[in-house]
Amino acid sequence: MKTHFIAIGGSAMHNLAIALKDKGYQVTGSDDAIFEPSKSRLEKKGILPQEMGWFPEKITPDIDAVILGMHAHQDNPELARAKELGLKIYSYPEFLYEQSKNKTRVVIAGSHGKTTITSMILHVLNFHQKDVDFMVGAQLEGFDCMVKLTQDNDFMVLEGDEYLSSPIDLRSKFLLYQPNIALMSGIAWDHINVFKTFDDYIDQFRKFVASITAGGVLVYNEEDAEVVKVVDNAENYFRKIPYKTPEYEINNGKVYLKTEMGDVPLSVFGAHNLLNMEGARHICRQLGIMDEDFYEAIMSFKGASKRLEKVEREDKGTLYKDFAHAPSKVKAAVKAFTEQFKNDKKYGFLELHTYSSLNPAFLEQYDHAMDGLEEAIVFYSEDALKIKRMEPISPEFIKEKFKNENLKVFTNTEDLHAYWNTLDKTDGVYLMMSSGNFGGLDLTK
Structure with a gap:
C-alpha cells in the first residue's frame, strides 16, 4: 500500500x-x-x-x-x-480506525489522565508479553514507537483525544474510533479556542459514549460528576463499570496501594495517579489480565513521559516536570506534589502558553490552582500574546484569577531565567508544569 x-x-x-x-x-x-x-x-x-x-x-x-x-x-x-x-484523504484518527476496524478497539478518553492510563495499560500488557496494537501520545520506557499496527493482533488500545481530527474534518478524534471497550477518566473544560462553551465541550463526550458499539463496555470515573451525568443520560446499550480512588498510604516517601493481596509498593505518587491506575486495572481485566498479574506489573511503572517525571539534575536536586497546563491537570499535579512532599519547601512553576490558558475569560478556571506551594510562580510571554494576536494580560490580573496574592508572575524569559538562577535547587523540591519549555530553561542544571 x-x-x-x-x-x-x-x-x-x-x-x-x-x-x-x-x-x-x-x-x-x-x-x-x-x-x-x-x-x-x-x-x-x-x-x-x-x-x-x-x-x-x-x-x-x-x-x-x-x-x-x-x-x-x-x-x-x-x-x-x-x-x-x-x-482517498484520511485524517490521522480515521486512518487508525481503518487499520483497526476488524479488531477489538479499546479507547481511553477524558480531559485528563488518558495518556497515563493508556501508558499503564500498555506497560502491564508488555510486562506479561501480551501483544496488542496501540497508539499513545507519550514516549514510554520499553517502546520504540508510540504507534503499533499489525495484521494479526486482536486488540488495539487507543488514546482518545477530543481535539479536532484534521483541517477538513472538524469532528473530535475519538468520535472516529467506535470503541468496543472504552474508559472515561474525567471532564474539565479544555480547548476553549475550539469549544466555545462548556456544554459544547461536554457534548463531545456525549457523542463519544453514544459511539460505543452495541453491547460494549464503558469503564468510568464515578468521582467525576460530569462523567456520571454523561453516563447516566446515555441512551445506547453498553455495560457500565465505575471506578474510584483506591485506598493507599505513604510511608517514608513511598506510596503503597492497599489491596486484598496486601500492600503493593508503587513507583508513582499522587491520588490522581492512583485513580488512573484503578481505571487501568479495570480495562486490563477486560483484556484478560487478572488483578494479581496487574499489581505485579504496575509496581515497575514509572510514569509516562512528562507526567510527574523526575528530572536527573547535576546537583541532585529534586525536580519533577509535568505536562500539566489545563486547570484540572495543574490542580491534580499540585495536590499530588504537596501530599508527597509534606515536609519540604515546595516550588511550583507554571507556564501559560496555550490559547485557552491565555484567554482572560478562561483564566478564572485556575482559581487556587497553586495553593499549598510555598513558592508559586507563573510565567507567560508578552511576545507570545502578540504572536497569537491576543490582548495583553497584566500580572495583577493573573494573581486575581489564581486567587493567590503571593504568586510571582514573570512575563519575559530573561527575568524568569534570572530568578531561576538565584535559587538553590538542593533547597526544597520543584514542580515544573508546562507543555512548553519555559523559554528554553535547562532543568538539569
Whole structure:
C-alpha cells in the first residue's frame, strides 16, 4: 500500500508513518518544518523528506491513502492536488480506525489522565508479553514507537483525544474510533479556542459514549460528576463499570496501594495517579489480565513521559516536570506534589502558553490552582500574546484569577531565567508544569 503524509513531522504523525513503514507499506511525506526527535527518527527509517516544503508533484494517482495532519492548512497545495485527483484523504484518527476496524478497539478518553492510563495499560500488557496494537501520545520506557499496527493482533488500545481530527474534518478524534471497550477518566473544560462553551465541550463526550458499539463496555470515573451525568443520560446499550480512588498510604516517601493481596509498593505518587491506575486495572481485566498479574506489573511503572517525571539534575536536586497546563491537570499535579512532599519547601512553576490558558475569560478556571506551594510562580510571554494576536494580560490580573496574592508572575524569559538562577535547587523540591519549555530553561542544571 502506498501512503503519503501531509505534515509528516508531527509527534503523532511521524509515529504513524514509522508504524506503517514497519508494517511494510510504502511511505512518503512532506512538511514545512520538522524538529527533533521526529527528524532523526524519520531519517533512521529512510522516510525523512529530502527538503522542506509542499510539493504537489509528490501527489500521484497511484497513492492509495493520503493522511492529513492538523499542522497543514486547508489551502495546502498537496491537499488541493489530492482532491483534484480524487484520492482517498484520511485524517490521522480515521486512518487508525481503518487499520483497526476488524479488531477489538479499546479507547481511553477524558480531559485528563488518558495518556497515563493508556501508558499503564500498555506497560502491564508488555510486562506479561501480551501483544496488542496501540497508539499513545507519550514516549514510554520499553517502546520504540508510540504507534503499533499489525495484521494479526486482536486488540488495539487507543488514546482518545477530543481535539479536532484534521483541517477538513472538524469532528473530535475519538468520535472516529467506535470503541468496543472504552474508559472515561474525567471532564474539565479544555480547548476553549475550539469549544466555545462548556456544554459544547461536554457534548463531545456525549457523542463519544453514544459511539460505543452495541453491547460494549464503558469503564468510568464515578468521582467525576460530569462523567456520571454523561453516563447516566446515555441512551445506547453498553455495560457500565465505575471506578474510584483506591485506598493507599505513604510511608517514608513511598506510596503503597492497599489491596486484598496486601500492600503493593508503587513507583508513582499522587491520588490522581492512583485513580488512573484503578481505571487501568479495570480495562486490563477486560483484556484478560487478572488483578494479581496487574499489581505485579504496575509496581515497575514509572510514569509516562512528562507526567510527574523526575528530572536527573547535576546537583541532585529534586525536580519533577509535568505536562500539566489545563486547570484540572495543574490542580491534580499540585495536590499530588504537596501530599508527597509534606515536609519540604515546595516550588511550583507554571507556564501559560496555550490559547485557552491565555484567554482572560478562561483564566478564572485556575482559581487556587497553586495553593499549598510555598513558592508559586507563573510565567507567560508578552511576545507570545502578540504572536497569537491576543490582548495583553497584566500580572495583577493573573494573581486575581489564581486567587493567590503571593504568586510571582514573570512575563519575559530573561527575568524568569534570572530568578531561576538565584535559587538553590538542593533547597526544597520543584514542580515544573508546562507543555512548553519555559523559554528554553535547562532543568538539569
